[in-house]
Amino acid sequence: MAHALSGWAHRRLSPATLVHLRCRLRGLEIPRWGNLRRLQPFSDYFGFDRGTPIDRYYLLQFLDAHRHLITGRVLEIQMPGYTRLYGHDLVATDSVDIVRGSWDDLTYLVDLADSGGVIPDDHYDCFLLPNTLCVLKDIEGCLRHALRVVRPGGVILATTGALIPMAGGLHDYWHLGADGWTELAARAWPGCDVRIESHGNCLAAVAAMLGLAHEELDKEELEHNDPRYPVLVTLFCRKPAAGASR
Numbered sequence: 001m002a003h004a005l006s007g008w009a010h011r012r013l014s015p016a017t018l019v020h021l022r023c024r025l026r027g028l029e030i031p032r033w034g035n036l037r038r039l040q041p042f043s044d045y046f047g048f049d050r051g052t053p054i055d056r057y058y059l060l061q062f063l064d065a066h067r068h069l070i071t072g073r074v075l076e077i078q079m080p081g082y083t084r085l086y087g088h089d090l091v092a093t094d095s096v097d098i099v100r101g102s103w104d105d106l107t108y109l110v111d112l113a114d115s116g117g118v119i120p121d122d123h124y125d126c127f128l129l130p131n132t133l134c135v136l137k138d139i140e141g142c143l144r145h146a147l148r149v150v151r152p153g154g155v156i157l158a159t160t161g162a163l164i165p166m167a168g169g170l171h172d173y174w175h176l177g178a179d180g181w182t183e184l185a186a187r188a189w190p191g192c193d194v195r196i197e198s199h200g201n202c203l204a205a206v207a208a209m210l211g212l213a214h215e216e217l218d219k220e221e222l223e224h225n226d227p228r229y230p231v232l233v234t235l236f237c238r239k240p241a242a243g244a245s246r
């Protein structure tokens with residue numbers, strides 16, 4: 001009887017109706033899409049036009065937690081915006097980019113992956129790579145050179161989006177989770193003190209994909225951490241101090 005009923009249902013009902021009935025029978029929740037059933041996000045610019053993008057909530061927390069390390073000679077990719085916001089007792093606020101963009105005082109115009117002889121070795125106390133790693137084509141080369149330019153005992157502070165839209169207008173290569181970045185860091189930064197964490201959850205990821213701003217979610221919603229839904233991955237790397245055994 002049950003078998004005959006199932007055969008009848010599969011012949012007569014649409015797949016969507018069948019799923020709906022199955023969910024009802026099993027007590028599974030039915031989504032109410034409202035205006036979320038859409039092919040275009042609310043923002044085409046990560047939510048910048050509405051407020052602060054979701055992933056930047058985690059970026060700003062990461063920088064704030066490490067502001068004591070953003071000091072002395074600091075190098076930042078693109079422009080020294082976060083160096084100036086979070087740094088203290090700065091001796092140098094240098095910048096590096098592969099293209100000359102809107103920042104007139106660019107210190108090094110070079111591909112980081114090919115920066116030997118351009119950016120000095122063992123020079124910087126801190127290298128900031130905010131929301132950048134995903135667009136670095138030769139990612140292993142860039143990570144190796146990031147370490148090369150930091151002084152012994154100096155740090156790299158990097159963040160990169162995972163479950164966020166691809167960067168429009170830039171090639172976007174690497175949306176990895178914490179495991180992927182841990183693997184790459186092990187290859188490029190052997191012997192270093194490396195800490196990699198992912199931030200986000202299902203709601204934050206959906207909101208980021210739709211282009212909402214973090215101000216539109218509650219603090220508790222943003223801070224719930226579910227590693228299955230990495231919105232932002234943060235990487236801390238300290239180069240071994242001079243003379244430290246590897």
Ligand SMILES: C[S@@+](CC[C@H](N)C(=O)[O-])C[C@H]1O[C@@H](n2cnc3c(N)ncnc32)[C@H](O)[C@@H]1O
Pocket residue numbers: 077078079081096097098099101110111112113130131132135136137138142167
């Ligand atoms: C997404 S932006 C960076 C971050 C920005 N300050 C922010 O807060 O989002 C990435 C920057 O990295 C630069 N870039 C891409 N590949 C590079 C490379 N191989 N070497 C140096 N800079 C590179 C891009 O030109 C761009 O200015």
